[in-house]
Amino acid sequence: MxxxxxxxxxxxxxxxxxxxxxxxxxxxxxxxxxxxxxxxxxxxxxxxxxxxxxxxxxxxxxxxxxxxxxxxxxxxxxxxxxxxxxxxxxxxxxxxxxxxxxxxxxxxxxxxxxxxxxxxxxxxxxxxxxxxxxxxxxxxxxxxxxxxxxxxxxxxxxxxxxxxxxxxxxxxxxxxxxxxxAVPDADLGPEAVEAARARRRTTRRRVVLAGGAVVAAGATALALRPSGTPVRPRPSPTSPLAEGRLPEVPLAGATVHLAPAPDDEPSLPPYPDAAELALPERLGPGRDALEALSPAGTRASVRAVFLLRVDVDRYQPAVFLPRQTPAPLLVSMAPLRSTTDPDGNRGYPLGPRAIDDDRHRVAFAQPGGVVVLELRSARAHRYPVPEQHLTGAGWANDGRTVVATGGKDNWLVDTRTGEVSSTILPVNAGFADLQALEGGTVVRGFSGRGTIVDTTSVDGPALEVQGSCVSNTEGWTCGAVYLGPVPSTGGRQQGLAAVQRDGRPRLRILAASTARGVMAEAYRPLGWGPRDTALLESLSTDESGRPVLRLLAWDVIEARLYRVATVTTPAYPADGASDDPFTGVWAL
Structure with a gap:
């Protein structure tokens, strides 16, 4: 050495x-x-x-x-x-x-x-x-x-x-x-270092012995093979797409994973942890009439929420409870309204982190307040907020605070006490997010109540972060981004970026294809699965121009992409209410 x-x-x-x-x-x-x-x-x-x-x-x-x-x-x-x-x-x-x-x-x-x-x-x-x-x-x-x-x-x-x-x-x-x-303290570090050294020595000995055995076996095989014996061709290796492997390109200190075209997404391998997350191969309201959630509520955990249009600027949620029913259940509650920012732009009241960690409450942003749906009682509680331009609401990591973003101020709603407080400081319903500043991209860390605690610079190309980020307990955060056209990526300009707040942040980018059918805002982060896989929505169009929604899983470490589910064609139980009531807005 x-x-x-x-x-x-x-x-x-x-x-x-x-x-x-x-x-x-x-x-x-x-x-x-x-x-x-x-x-x-x-x-x-x-x-x-x-x-x-x-x-x-x-x-x-x-x-x-x-x-x-x-x-x-x-x-x-x-x-x-x-x-x-x-x-x-x-x-x-x-x-x-x-x-x-x-x-x-x-x-x-x-x-x-x-x-x-x-x-x-x-x-x-x-x-x-x-x-x-x-x-x-x-x-x-x-x-x-x-x-x-x-x-x-x-x-x-x-x-x-x-x-x-x-x-x-x-x-x-x-x-x-x-x-x-009562457990006595012990100095484990030196013992662990020595154990690691012993394991490396054992591994090296095994490699040497195995290498000698391979050489000997190879020599024996050559000696025993009769002259002129044909060599059988080796089977062709599995295609990278079938295994979900993505080509990687370095870019300004970041690593770019090149995603397949939408037409190739059905050929991706199935997500191995789908059953663990109770995610079937088809998600969504479906074509059949939806049953209503019992007025008595449910003890089952909500896996996904879908937003259905019931009238002009009026919506109702449908909740997917995989332990209770294979189809989502319509929630009978006062219709939700669109959100509106100070410029008059309308948005939907459902966003990332809408479902709490215990999976029995859902938060919605509304003009002048936050609405929390309690599934165990099937009741909706409204928490007034002195802000008409709330644009998002999600659960902080403490399990009791709803973080609401507004046009002027940000708000912290304590759902146990009903206390509402405002702050001009950055807030986030998660552990971390990505932010694009003039000097470059940074990853920001947040407390259990959703208030900012630190900021760390991230090496990589200039990015424009779009919408909300999703994060996990390991410090990973993922957000939709735009990046300038770069020849090495084939001119791809949009996708997702992921980085881990802990340690030395290293940016990974999943760059969307430029093939036919790719739409603006092609990817939207939805959450995280096991083993550092980001769950994302892929939005494209088929040959007839109809939107196609798929749920994919991106392994940010291994540079693999998996097929999780297809979001089915929506339906609504009331005849004539709408030809297409599913807004395409949903949360995991």
Whole structure:
């Protein structure tokens, strides 16, 4: 290794040790809550950190927090024993005093299924939302809900109450923290670095041995093949399009992924995580009459919302509840109106982040207020806002604040207290967004309530960001952009841009084709799926000029594009209301 290479390696190790020192206590505590065995938890934590240390430059660039969580819970669940049939020593009963409560809570955790313990750790120790928890554990959001309900019910027996009831979220958090505080600290960083070095040495030995075996086998095969034996042709490799692989082009410090033409989108491979997200191959209101959502509401989670036109400037939502019905259900509520900006331009009241992380509430922007549809009661609540020109509304990451953007001010609506506050500072219903400034593109980070906390410059070509961005818990954000025509991209001028806020932001661009059928604003970001895939709407036209909507998934790391679903031709249950009531506006 050269002197420069050795210095970089030492810097990488020092950087990793600094990261490990900051994260090792919560890592070990979470592993102990899940595994319930201190030695197994220690081993799981070390293996997790060793995996990060072994590839630290790449992990650091892509965002270590996401890698850490996914690996940690996979390792902890792998060593966690199955839950026993009954609590050791019987039901813990009400407990008094910190030590007694800690012991009782620990006994409750012992009898819970390992995945339920992982949900508890992510939700109440790591403060992850249900969607993020589902993504990390690789399970549907509905399963996370069920596990959380189970944990709350079991923890309800720890504290004495006048009447039996489940624990509240705050009570569960207190009990989990009480259990976690008893886990002794350990310096895991050096141990993880040594484990990573040992793994690299083992890998190198295996490569050398395997290489020798391949050479020997090749020589033997040549010696045994009779003279003149024809060599069978190798099968042709699978086409890149069938595997979803996209050509890549470097551009001013960014990487551009060249998307296929709309006519080729049906040939893309199916999205492997579609079932996990409860997404069928066909989405939308469909051609048949829609049934109405029960006035009693529903406990099912909403996967998508579609906006239907019922009259001039009047709309009603239809909600897709995959656990309850294969078709969307029409919501009987006061019709929604268009939004209007200060220049008089009309817009639709449904946008990104309209569905909350728990997937039972939907927020709509309205002139002079925000409307929140509560699906569990099928009731709509209006929160007055002193602004007639609200253009968007979405849920902040704290699960209680709706961020509303207006023509003059921005607004934060606390749906628990009803308090409405204004701010002239940038706000966003997400973790991050992209913004084009005169000096270049920046990625902005936002707090749990949606207020700006930091700004980081991003290398890349000059961009014009259009509309709202979508982000995920790993710090990725994605937005629609326009870029100038560049010969290396074939003159493509529009698409999506994605960047990760953590680490060193590196811009990825999905450039839309210039083939027939591509429309202006060809791509619209809708959300994020597992493993850093951005979910997007592709808008094009068929040979007759009719719009075609498809849901695609873009793997921003692996430069792959997947086919998720086709949005079907819409319909409306009232005869004569409209020939085409589906506005084409929908949210995931």
């Amino acid at each position: 050269t002197g420069e290479g050795a210095r970089r390696r030492r810097d990488d190790v020092a950087d990793f040790l600094q990261f490990a020192a900051a994260r090792q206590t919560p890592v070990l505590r979470a592993a102990t809550v899940v595994a319930r065995d201190p030695r197994a938890a220690h081993e799981a934590a070390v293996r997790t950190l060793a995996a990060l240390a072994a590839d630290w430059p790449r992990v650091r660039e892509e965002g270590p927090e996401g890698h850490l969580r996914r690996r940690l819970y996979r390792e902890a669940l792998a060593v966690a024993p199955p839950a026993p049939e009954t609590l050791a020593g019987g039901d813990p009963g009400p407990a008094e005093g910190a030590e007694a409560r800690r012991s009782a809570a620990g006994r409750v955790l012992d009898v819970l299924p390992p995945r339920a313990r992982a949900v508890a750790a992510l939700r109440w120790l790591d403060d992850r939302a249900d969607t993020a928890t589902a993504e990390i554990l690789g399970v549907p959001v509905e399963q996370v809900h069920d596990d959380a309900v189970l944990v709350l019910a079991r923890l309800g027996a720890v504290d004495e109450r006048p009447e039996p009831r489940p624990a509240t979220e705050d009570e569960a958090r207190d009990l989990l923290e009480l259990v976690a505080e």
